[in-house]
Amino acid sequence: MNGLSIQPMSKALFLDRDGTLIVDKVYLSDPEGVELFPGVREAIQRARSLGYRLFLFTNQSGIGxxxxxxxxALRVNARLDALLGGPQPVFDEVCIAPEAPDQPTxxxxxxxRFIVxxxxxxGFAPxxxxxxxxxxxDIGAALAAGIRAAAVRTGKVDPSSLPIVTENQIPVFDTFAAWAASELGA
Structure with a gap:
């Protein structure tokens, strides 16, 4: 050996907030309303222990x-971080997209854009x-960026009924914790 260690490449996990990590309360502005889905804290901790870089990517049209x-929105995210526990900040970066649907994206x-x-x-490999x-x-952003996507059923709509999910054979999991158990061994 030449004394050099090979560092594994980092992996990135882009996570939606409402309906994925926390219960979607529709236009959540009160940090006291943040409610983690079961198993999210443990799944996040597992991802971090495996060296994943974590990125929160959330549409917040209530701002626009x-x-x-x-x-x-920042206070809600701070409450999410506190509930997730562990080293802070939980996320390497957070993207809050404040645009309403009728505003320029x-x-x-x-x-x-945020993913790319x-x-x-x-320097991640897609x-x-x-x-x-x-x-x-969420799935559309992943596909447009050329990265893998997974859908969870904890939002307002069962993603298995969405054409973008079925046409692209996107795996669907009951919860984020179920995704982590399957993909991270959590």
Whole structure:
């Protein structure tokens, strides 16, 4: 041996917030309303222990609609971090897309912009990146960025009924914890 150690390449996990990690309360602006789905804390800890870099990618059209502020969304995210526990911050980066559907899109999913920029910034191989979400927009962002996608049934709509999921043979899991058990051995 020459004394050099080979560092494994990092893997990236892009996660939707509402309907994936926490119960979708529709325009959640009160941190006290944050409710983790069962097993999310453990799944996040497992991903981190395996060396995954974690990225929160959330559409928050309530900001663009004037229902709440960016500061409200940041407080909700801070509560999510606190509930997840472990070393802080939990997420390497957070993208809050504040645009309403009728506003010009910058980061709003299904735009892949945040994923593409993050892959370039961190030097990830797209094959080492996965997006887990509950909606067609989440899956669309992943596909447009050229990364793997997985859908969960904890949102407002069963993703197995969405054409983007069925046509692209996206795996569907009951929960994020079930995805982690399957993919991370959690």
């Amino acid at each position: 609609r004037g229902y709440y502020t960016l500061e409200d 910058v980061y709003r999913k299904p735009s892949p 920029e993050t892959i370039a910034r961190y 094959g080492d990146c996965t997006m887990v979400g509950d909606s067609a927009a």
